[in-house]
Amino acid sequence: xxxxxxxxxxxxxxxxxxxxxxxxxxxxxxxxxxxxxxxxxxxxxxxxxxxxxxxxxxxxxxxxxxxxxxxxxxxxxxxxxxxxxxxxxxxxxxxxxxxxxxxxxxxxxxxxxxxxxxxxxxxxxxxxxxxxxxxxxxxxxxxxxxxxxxxxxxxxxxxxxxxxxxxxxxxxxxxxxxxxxxxxxxxxxxxxxxxxxxxxxxxxxxxxxxxxxxxxxxxxxxxxxxxxxxxxxxxx
Numbered sequence: 001x002x003x004x005x006x007x008x009x010x011x012x013x014x015x016x017x018x019x020x021x022x023x024x025x026x027x028x029x030x031x032x033x034x035x036x037x038x039x040x041x042x043x044x045x046x047x048x049x050x051x052x053x054x055x056x057x058x059x060x061x062x063x064x065x066x067x068x069x070x071x072x073x074x075x076x077x078x079x080x081x082x083x084x085x086x087x088x089x090x091x092x093x094x095x096x097x098x099x100x101x102x103x104x105x106x107x108x109x110x111x112x113x114x115x116x117x118x119x120x121x122x123x124x125x126x127x128x129x130x131x132x133x134x135x136x137x138x139x140x141x142x143x144x145x146x147x148x149x150x151x152x153x154x155x156x157x158x159x160x161x162x163x164x165x166x167x168x169x170x171x172x173x174x175x176x177x178x179x180x181x182x183x184x185x186x187x188x189x190x191x192x193x194x195x196x197x198x199x200x201x202x203x204x205x206x207x208x209x210x211x212x213x214x215x216x217x218x219x220x221x222x223x224x225x226x227x228x229x230x231x232x233x234x235x236x
Contacts, residue, residue: 070197092163093221139175
């Protein structure tokens with residue numbers, strides 16, 4: 001199978017589903033794919049985007065299953081387990097971010113992490129995040145946005161990381177029903193699979209009661225990191 005596509009067998013293995021289930025989902029147009037010479041072909045980029053959308057819409061048990069599937073893929077490839085502790089440090093937690101608009105938040109957040117040495121080219125990351133936002137805003141009803149480039153930028157990262165910016169009050173970020181956003185996670189990964197796994201992990205952490213409120217009330221970066229690490233222990 002060409003590198004840019006799954007067939008039914010490889011997609012079934014990737015998603016931990018049966019080939020028959022994949023075939024039925026494709027026939028019902030529940031998966032992005034097309035028949036080529038009578039055989040189903042699924043573009044990997046579209047499957048990853050489909051997976052990302054499913055994570056955003058799923059309830060906690062389904063997100064957990066997604067994360068377990070992705071964890072198995074990541075561990076098989078690298079031998080490592082995902083951990084917020086290895087991805088986030090106090091220096092990438094920006095409290096009292098003064099930005100008041102979506103463009104300025106994206107630009108200044110990327111520049112900040114670039115100044116810290118986590119990415120090489122801030123403008124490249126800005127452009128990629130803006131391209132992703134044009135598809136559909138990453139802002140959630142909870143007042144949180146999960147910023148990320150449309151495609152991972154392995155060549156633009158020192159190493160994968162998770163960053164957080166918090167504004168004193170909400171700003172317009174194209175959230176559902178015009179809801180303002182005041183917490184902004186920046187997810188920077190070096191592969192599609194790792195990005196999806198990290199997105200699922202952050203989603204599960206934020207779904208826990210009181211976590212988002214605690215992040216808003218935390219007095220400093222250390223306290224925010226402690227909240228996230230404690231919440232992570234409850235989902236792994």
